[in-house]
Amino acid sequence: MTNEELKQSVSALFTNVTYDETGEFLNVVIDAKDLRPLILALRSNKEFSFDYLFCLTCVDWKTHLMMVYHLLSRTHKHTVVLKAKIADVNNPEIETVCDIWQTANFHEREVYDLFGVKFLNHPDLRRILLDENWEGFPLRKNYVDENMISI
């Protein structure tokens, strides 16, 4: 499906979404609490069949955090970028997608490690790259490291 067709099909199923078509892929922006129903529909609906999660990350926009899910359909060869907005930057929470794609397990741990986003129902939410006793979340824009030397 082309981006335009994807947009129409998603609109037919969900109303509470906005779109951003400036980039190469169609960006579907939703609220964090609507993530599970939409992502399950994208995964299981024959029309979409997004069966491959190839990138999962987070972007800190200071006022809010944006979870970014890059999905690819191996049967239809189309791509969609799902963005879930987390408004609460002090205590960010979102549902896990671990049970849908097993690759999300490590990726979500990485996001938890570097951004501090808590994934609800994640089976093993620990820091993955940094030390367990590390303070703060380095990829947040407000992170300050006293030992950091800027050149």
Added chain:
Amino acid sequence: MNLLGEDIVTEEGEFVINIGPQHPSTHGVLHLKVWLDGEMIKKIQPHLGYIHRSIEKMSESLSYRNFIYATSRMDYLSAHINNQACALCVEKGLQIEAPPRAQIIRVIMAELTRLASHQLWWGCTGLDLGAVTPFFYAFREREFIMEIMEETCGARLTMNYSVPGGVMYDIHPNFQTRVKDVLKQIRSKFNEYDDILTGNVIFEQRTKGVGYLSPEDAISFGCTGATARGSGVSCDVRKWFPYDGYEKVQFKEILETGGDCYARYMVRMAEMKQSVYIIEQLIDNIPQGDFQAKTKMVLKLPKGEFYQRVETARGELGVYIVSDGAASPYRIKYRSPNFCNLSALETMAVGSKIGDLVAIMSTIDLVIPDVDR
């Protein structure tokens, strides 16, 4: 009790051992905590981050020309392909394209890198499974490729040859003759490789039926490269989303259906031949012209998001740049192939013997700096 004060035998009678962080078979500083029942693996917990250098955070304060050089230190065996991915992503943002000459040079260098990487992997796999000779065979041929790289861009490993808009310098006048000589030499050695390792009874017994990964799991874990193609999952980025003119080159995507260590091994062996085939098509057809497109001194990407994926020697590398219009990226994410492939390790290894773990790890072809970034 071990030195950390943890019980080495659990209540269920499982024996807990630590492999790494300093262990030759982990190919870097990776720590695996393994729960064993006798010799049988019950559970594996990888502990990462020993060489986490926060390349993503670092890149946020570097310019669009400079952040590329950090990526040579990620997957150092496919350094050129990492650079190419970043260069392509910046080019996508600037809406420019590298001149045809630069594209062809990049592809040739990328395939040479792949060859060199697979040769190192082949040697190490032999070494891991108890055959020492392949290591010397592999390094003999790899050295010729390293010399070409040194002559082309001055570095053997961290090449930094791709820049936004093309390549940094033009190729050396000797380049074409030298590459052709090396290819002839490498082609003549493939039979030797097969004779010494592929058909070896001990090697076959240690790899066949070991470390099975089903196609469904490969997709679910986001595995790419030979790890997924050994399970019959088509995922070659060069075929799915061609870049730098791969659509004009003839080659086959290698698929095996075994899903075991031997299948992954066979995929990489066949891929080496395909790489040689690709270079042979291109080496006499490097077009004349510029080797670099004209770009501004200070690069500024327009506001937006750009994603570029390439096929490294280990699988799909994705570069995701978020730009806010400034001279350095707002956020960069590297979707590294090894990070995803490593997450499938537990699924592959549970139920097999502890000795087979070495075979499984070596056929995933782990490069730890790429996992930790």
